[in-house]
Amino acid sequence: MSSDLVRARLPRWSLGAIAAGVVAVTAVLFVATPLAGRVGFLLTAAGLYVLVQTAVSLVVEGRRAARNRLVTSAVVACTCAAVLPLVAVLGFTVVKGMAVLNGSFLTHTMRGVAEQDAAGGIYHAMIGTLEQVGLATVMAVPFGLLVAIYLVEYSAGRLGRVVSFFVDVMTGLPSIVAGLFIFALWILALGRGFSGFAGSLALVILMLPTVVRSAEEMLKIVPDSLREGSYALGVPKWVTVLRIVLPTALAGIVTGVMLAIARVTGETAPLLLTVFGNPALNFNPFSGAQASLPLFVFSEAGLPDETAVNRAWAAALVLILIVLTLNIIARVIARVASVRS
Amino acid sequence: MLAGGSGALLLIIMAAIAVFLVIQAVPALKADTTNFFFTLKWAPDSPQPSFGIAALVFGSVLTSLLALLMSVPVAVGVALATSHYAPRWLAGPLAGVVDLLAAVPSVVFGQWGLIYLVPNIDTPSRFLHDYLGFIPLFASNGTYGKSIFAASVVLAVMVIPIVAAISREVFVQTPRDHIEAAWAIGATKWEMVRMAILPYGRSGVVSGTVLGFGRAIGETIAVALVLSSNYVISFRILDPGGNTIAANIANRYGDAGEMGRGALIASGLVLFVITLIVNFGARAIVRRSGRGGA
Numbered sequence: 001m002s003s004d005l006v007r008a009r010l011p012r013w014s015l016g017a018i019a020a021g022v023v024a025v026t027a028v029l030f031v032a033t034p035l036a037g038r039v040g041f042l043l044t045a046a047g048l049y050v051l052v053q054t055a056v057s058l059v060v061e062g063r064r065a066a067r068n069r070l071v072t073s074a075v076v077a078c079t080c081a082a083v084l085p086l087v088a089v090l091g092f093t094v095v096k097g098m099a100v101l102n103g104s105f106l107t108h109t110m111r112g113v114a115e116q117d118a119a120g121g122i123y124h125a126m127i128g129t130l131e132q133v134g135l136a137t138v139m140a141v142p143f144g145l146l147v148a149i150y151l152v153e154y155s156a157g158r159l160g161r162v163v164s165f166f167v168d169v170m171t172g173l174p175s176i177v178a179g180l181f182i183f184a185l186w187i188l189a190l191g192r193g194f195s196g197f198a199g200s201l202a203l204v205i206l207m208l209p210t211v212v213r214s215a216e217e218m219l220k221i222v223p224d225s226l227r228e229g230s231y232a233l234g235v236p237k238w239v240t241v242l243r244i245v246l247p248t249a250l251a252g253i254v255t256g257v258m259l260a261i262a263r264v265t266g267e268t269a270p271l272l273l274t275v276f277g278n279p280a281l282n283f284n285p286f287s288g289a290q291a292s293l294p295l296f297v298f299s300e301a302g303l304p305d306e307t308a309v310n311r312a313w314a315a316a317l318v319l320i321l322i323v324l325t326l327n328i329i330a331r332v333i334a335r336v337a338s339v340r341s
Numbered sequence: 342m343l344a345g346g347s348g349a350l351l352l353i354i355m356a357a358i359a360v361f362l363v364i365q366a367v368p369a370l371k372a373d374t375t376n377f378f379f380t381l382k383w384a385p386d387s388p389q390p391s392f393g394i395a396a397l398v399f400g401s402v403l404t405s406l407l408a409l410l411m412s413v414p415v416a417v418g419v420a421l422a423t424s425h426y427a428p429r430w431l432a433g434p435l436a437g438v439v440d441l442l443a444a445v446p447s448v449v450f451g452q453w454g455l456i457y458l459v460p461n462i463d464t465p466s467r468f469l470h471d472y473l474g475f476i477p478l479f480a481s482n483g484t485y486g487k488s489i490f491a492a493s494v495v496l497a498v499m500v501i502p503i504v505a506a507i508s509r510e511v512f513v514q515t516p517r518d519h520i521e522a523a524w525a526i527g528a529t530k531w532e533m534v535r536m537a538i539l540p541y542g543r544s545g546v547v548s549g550t551v552l553g554f555g556r557a558i559g560e561t562i563a564v565a566l567v568l569s570s571n572y573v574i575s576f577r578i579l580d581p582g583g584n585t586i587a588a589n590i591a592n593r594y595g596d597a598g599e600m601g602r603g604a605l606i607a608s609g610l611v612l613f614v615i616t617l618i619v620n621f622g623a624r625a626i627v628r629r630s631g632r633g634g635a
Contacts, residue, residue: 072531086501088457167351178358319446320446
């Protein structure tokens, strides 16, 4: 067992012993001193464990192993520090939201409902979000696909590089700036009022770079031999793109589109400036202010009344469910497609 | 032809964004009776319009930097955990969860920040003030709550999944040879990470950080919900107050008159320019450092 070439290692049971000892010491500390609180207990115990483990390792195993153990502890701590608040956000929303969410909440609007009334719902907001995101998708997907096809199949030289560069710039565009742009163009310069359609225009700007980039990547990995085979049969280029390249890349493109839809469904800031929000139902996305789910959450959460805040939690829960479902469907499509190819 | 036209249209849209923001901002900027860049005030609709973006730019940059300070080390840790530390059965689901969390709408984080975090931030705030109060950053008069600190924490939680996902993508691409070479000279795991993975993944961490900064500085709704807005420049991050460009637009938009809207558009233009500069800067950094180490 003891070799001159291998330094002593800490056996597994010693780690358990350290953990048990640390918990006991922390418990004594919490009884004997004014320290209190469950969170405090966990933090103190965890901190002590890392400290003691590193110290023992330093004595038994040497400096390099001790440092290795310390870093491993840090990595575990980072993961907990990242996952816990995120899970807390989700858990909080689910618990608070489930208390309010029911059939009536999904089928009623906020028309004539005061902030402290328990009645009311998000029917108008769901209709609004559906129409705005639907319109945005109808516009952004063909547009984005064409740009991607241009970048992969047709562009040669300067213009392609410039377009590609500005797709990157568009990716970094803050959503509120997209909203301000549509506000400045559509509502101030052209004199149109607030409408769901104005909101969709802003969402198109946010969807475009995501659609272009994901479609571009998918088109790039279509093997050239497929294209060449098609050309060899005398098929013109545009038919080749339409009948050979696009169907091959289809699953990947659909995944990208779903992720883009999921992203803009949760957007609030640009809609605030273009759709404005409306407590009543407005089916027509082309005229008059509309509601939307994220806007509903934003306006209700800011109210001082508990009933309103609870409505916001329920709406947030519905919003999260929609967005996560879209994400999961996208991932399933991606997995099924990659298995096939 | 159609495809080329779409490419051109995309360029036209980008140009139109700049042009229309400028057109709508100019009248308000002309009417501003005080210096737009240095005034600590936002009263564009008064008879003597006076507004400036100094406090807003300061707040935007400070909250974003603090958020990165808190989130980047954690995110790199998560990326290491999901790429090399966690056992295989755990790494996949963990990475999936982090990816899904990047998709949670910002308004939900904002609501959580407003309802849960702000009332509960007293304890960590008091801790920082009591033990680190000698640093001017943590000076406080004893009231906490809707502060720059709270906003930064919310932003940090939102930024972690982005930085973690991008860093992880690069970490897992570390060439097998580099890792094996480190093992072969008897490196511990940490030494392997330091010699093989971190140098190779540096560009990924940098571009993830920049993307996170862009997301944080442009974030509107979450910050608008968490910050109580005022127009002062103060480094006392625990005290209530502070404001950002984006949150100011969301908060002041509803009651803005004609001049007020122009002023908000002008501030949006500044935000646009800042994000452009950050993106270009990041591109230059990534290009200079080269992709991957060795």
